[in-house]
Amino acid sequence: MANASPVLHIETERQPGKIIVHCAGKVNLESWTQFSKTVRGLIAEHKPIRVDLASVIQVDSTGIGAFVSVWASAKGGGGDLKFINPNKRVQDVVEITKLHDMFENFAAGSKS
Secondary structure: OOOOOOOEEEEEEEOOOOEEEEEEEEEOOOOHHHHHHHHHHHHOOOOOEEEEEEEEEEEOHHHHHHHHHHHHHHHHOOOOEEEEOOOHHHHHHHHHHOOHHHEOOOOOOOOO
């Protein structure tokens, strides 16, 4: 497993009214713990969190599980966490799994 580049690259952008988590790469079996730890660590800041998926090229079932888990943790703690900018591949997964509520401005059947 001598992979030169990480499966998932995460950058956190703190703005005055919210936190944006920019993800690039794959949210899968190899990277879900990195994703979960990063996002869960931000929930305590009590700011709206937006997870930008524009550069995510793959999400597998483990990644979807991580999305649901961090979303439920934020919601359970009174937080505001939404996923934004899903590309076509991620949109397809959202359609199949019926997880529209986790996405901000998700329009079924079209890119929002």
